[in-house]
Amino acid sequence: MLLVCAFKFDKKKRKKICVWSNIGMDVCCMQSVPVYLSEMAPARLRGMLNIGFQLMITIGILAAALINYGTNKIKAGYGWRISLALAAVPAGIITLGSLFLPDTPNSLIERGHPEAARRMLNRIRGSDVDISEEYADLVVASEESKLVQHPWRNILQRKYRPQLTMAIMIPFFQQLTGINVIMFYAPVLFETLGFKGDASLMSAVITGLVNVFATLVSVFTVDRLGRRKLFLQGGSQMLVSQLVVGTLIAVKFGTSGVGEMPKGYAAAVVLFICLYVAGFAWSWGPLGWLVPSEIFPLEIRPAGQSINVSVNMLFTFVIAQAFLTMLCHMKFGLFYFFAGWVVIMTVFIALFLPETKNVPIEEMVLVWKGHWFWRRYIGDADVHVGANNGKGAAIA
Template sequence: MNVMAKAEKKISSAFIYFFGSFGGILFGYDIGVMTGALPFLQADWHLENAASLVGWITSAVMFGAIFGGALAGQLSDKFGRRKMILMSAIVFVVFSVLSGVSPDMGEASAYYLIIVRMLLGLAVGAASALVPAYMSEMAPAKARGRLSGLNQTMIVSGMLLSYVVDFLLKDLPGEWAWRLMLGLAAVPALILFLGVLRLPESPRFLLRKGDEAQARKVLSYIRKNPAEIDQELASIKETAKEERQANQKTSWSSLFSGKYRYLVIAGVGVAAFQQFQGANAIFYYIPLIVQKATGQAASSNLMWPIVQGVILVVGSLVYMWIADKFNRRTLLMVGGAVMGLSFILPAVINWMMPNMNPMTIVVFLCIYVAFYSFTWAPLTWVLVGEIFPLAIRGRASGLASSFNWIGSWLVGLIFPIMTASMPQEAVFAIFGIICILGVIFVKTCVPETRGHTLEEIEEQGTNHGRVKASNPEN
């Protein structure tokens, strides 16, 4: 027992935060990997004219993630964050390998891959829910904003890694290229599993299970002095007590009561707009977008995803620098406005100048990604983490996550169907209009949360509900 204690004592806070957030790499890798694999898969299985099947293969992971996040949240309350992250890594390894060894059985192959990727999506959704929860419970309050930025950086780094892997494998025979691209997702999942084996359980979960001694021990790894540990233990106990009382008094219908409706609509709306604005259409289909614009084979355009990945990583670092310097609403409105114009202007230019350079649309997509990367991408989850009152936080956060994944799934599914039936510029113009609607939504329906305590934010929502109740015509 003493030997184990000494071994645990050597765990550094840097190791805990690195592997605690490493699940973001898996999340990002699987978002990005199909970008490069899809052109080879289409050619190998002759799916060039099967827009619906292509949409389902691409979006199947997001469909599974809708359920994976909710399921993992429930199970982690019973079994712990650490164990569920380990289980997610195992599921990720198994179904990544099964994706890579998909049998070649004609059209039946596509249905096999769709089912396997749906099951893989359970692990992706679980990682998206578990990693922020684990990190928020391990991080000191003063570092939570910065560590939220670390999680976003891990996600976009995973996307960039997948783009680089796709590029390096592009010269292999087509039937091998896409299989290795998908199968190699098992490697970061295996690294995550080995790293998490050494991670401790979160002190909040340990206290909930009545193991105060182990919770104190875990906090000793990541807090500097005993007084800080005592204060945090007391705070966790008090919060857990409040949450138990809140959960007993609320139900799903409480989310849309007059008292909470304003903040629930604000948080869920921002989470939904983030995906319906069309970002994932770029991340999943950029080689096919370039192919349609220029006529060059999609498999020869795998440098463009790397460009997008670099922009995303740089943007995540920019966000960490500016996060506490500007209001949340300001960043979301400026970002959304530029994103909307980046989608709408190519359609306007093409209408006015039908012979415009086909690469113009790609340049505007890069501008879109740049502004998305340091505004809507990270700020959505910062705002969702801040805006929901304690009494409904669990249910409201789950609802926001579900709407986000539903949006991600629908964009991945319908984009190839839309581009098969109308000009690419028109499709992006539709997404551009949604971006502008998102700006209007933020301006009219979302309160400012920067610099406000959670209690002050809750009071804003409560007061807004009272005003609406007393002035229904408003």
Template sequence: MADREAKTNAISGQPQKITMDFDPPKKPKINKYAFTCALLATMTSVLLGYDIGVMSGALIYIKDDLKISDIQVEILAGIINLYSLIGSWAAGRTSDWIGRRYTILVAQAIFFAGAILMGFATNYAFLMVGRFVAGIGVGYACMIAPVYTAEISPASTRGFLTSFFEVFVNVGILLGYVSNYVCSKLPKHFGWRVMLGVGAVPAVILASVIIWMPESPRWLVMQGRLGDAKRVLDKTSDSVEEAQIRLADIKEAAGIPENLTDDVVQVPKHSHGEGVWKELILHPTPPVRHILIACVGIHFFQQSSGIDSVVLYSPRIFEKAGITSSNDKLLATVAVGFTKTTFILVATFLFDKIGRRPLILSSVAGMIFSLATLGFGLTVIDHSDQKITWAVGLSVAMLLAFVAFFSIGMGPSPVVYSSEIFPLRLRAQGTSMGMAANRLTSGVITMTFISLYKGISIGGSFFLYAGVALVSWVFFYFVLPETRGRTLEDMEGLFGNFKWNFPKKKNNIKEVSNGSNGPNANGQVQLGSR
């Protein structure tokens, strides 16, 4: 608090210092313990990214080695997303039974088995079995990592920490691209098997470190282990006061009376997940219905913009753009991976500074422009009998611009947003529904891209994606409220109507340890900005 010399003491004649209680406090530093836990948990998304990236190059050699058709290529590329639906669905239940941390270990074990099977595949059918197992592991990882991170993070840095999930997806994609380039020097029948089998290595490394992570405090409360939850919250909160507030909010959400302070208490039956699907789908309240629409919608539109088609089939797109050398195409894909990784890192620092909503809307606007321009460039090339240098350059630049715009907002937003908006009792299953919509849409998009561009041309495909992105911008504007700085237990109050677009200051909800309105630990009034 700032000191002000405002008036003179009537008796002594000396200036009297008045303490002003209205200066906003300094923003807390990043909690190192929470940061480490989030970093380790979200590194599991490397598995998904590596599979996407490595398959883009491996498909070139698999097609030649196993003599498969373009339809089989599409199925092989996209089917893992459909298989991951099983993992996403199962992870919601598993995480409520055995905890968030051990569910992450299950994800590593399953993906490890899938990578080994793919690496030793002798034919197309064997390879599809490996894809099935790996897909279940990917589904587990995609669902549980953001849930764990959101539940362990303090409100002030939750967006920053949860966005690590997408950061490591992009790191995995980049590693997959690099693996493609390195292994391309190996014999054709051996190289693609090494590309796919190497995915088992990060699974082993991650499993060995995740075992040392603490359990989610919210899951501990759901099991009645209040003492363990308090110890974790004390380590992962920005202050002792925030830890107490978080624990009280979680106990209230779990149906535990606030005056119960024993280490182990009896938790009401509904806190273990019974009746969740009924409350989510059959008889949702208006806020829950709004939350579910927002969650499924943001995941659907993320993938329907065609990002996985660009990442997975980038060698084919570069070939259509006029780059014919296999070596040059693989190098160009590395540039795509590098661009995605760079801009996703920028996004992580913006989520808790400018908010989710501005990032999403500006990101999608850039995607619309770059997709439409990319479609124009590819159409010009497609209708020309000779190489047009400016059109090639424009197409490559717009492809990189698209992944940049995507990564700076739309890339990490679905995971960050969907993992924080559900009430505690619905979080695991609700998040799994969003991830299921994500993987289902990705599967449909990637399994139809080759057929799509053969049917309506490569340029027409990207015009279509641009149209979908335009529809998504309208959806986001009217459906997604801002969640920056809100505690997880406050989220339900933001949803239930669509009149929040221009909120009045008096409706602001108290933020925890983030320079927000409301009394601090000393009873002083803090004025925050939004």
């Protein structure tokens, strides 16, 4: 559980007023859940089921905002303790629920249980589905992975350059969208814009609601529209929203950072912030976890996902630590700063990320082999797709 606390000190009452922003996500879940879902889901539903993970996160963020709003009304001053203690509830649910989760077919094959893997694959695909080709692909992938003795060293090989690049750049860019600035410091930010007390927390609840409903949009469209279209549309929407918010704040506060913001003007700022959150919630938010989890071959999949999570956590920490200092020095320019990064990351996706929808996870190498830039890193000897012989990749 990542907790970010913004303290203000009331010298008259000699007590701390704490505004908590809870992000219901720990490193263990981010490492294992996206990969688990990608291995268990059929290719045609992999995006929808994997983004269900992000949907639960957004519901957790909304629940945290509602809890903060309620506990902030406790006059005795111990509301923050209740808010913090309630984080144990989802942690307990995750712990107990994990005891009932079955192993993935990939994991069973890797640990020498081929028949159990076949039964599990048949169970999750349905008894009326022919699993022989998919099972053969899993066996081939497992046999190749056993030849890799040092996944952390092998991931540096030339043939894995596309996947390694995405595992580093996607989480890096995801944090530089500026979303954590909004979600971590929403109450403080809205209070700075002229909202007071409970109104600032209510604004955080509003952004949480937008986050949930926009993620639902991604759940129902990611396997139809594809990853690239959502990335590009969401990036464009975030760019426009950030430029508008930065400009509106610049007009009223200027470089001094001091000014008054009428209610109607503040409502316009909130509207475009909500549009920004929506753009993130159906693009870079869920896809930042989905795409890295589905592109790695089995032999380097744990190492690849570890890199993805580590980069994400590193830049989450960096942005959280640097935000207040940057805000003091850059003021409204901070929104232009993040808008500039959104331009870079949108161009990056347009040029270097191939479409991965409907491609079986063990045939993903064919996607990179067919890309105009990445194909130079993958030789014919690096392409092994088992009995299916690449048929699934043609769907994309």
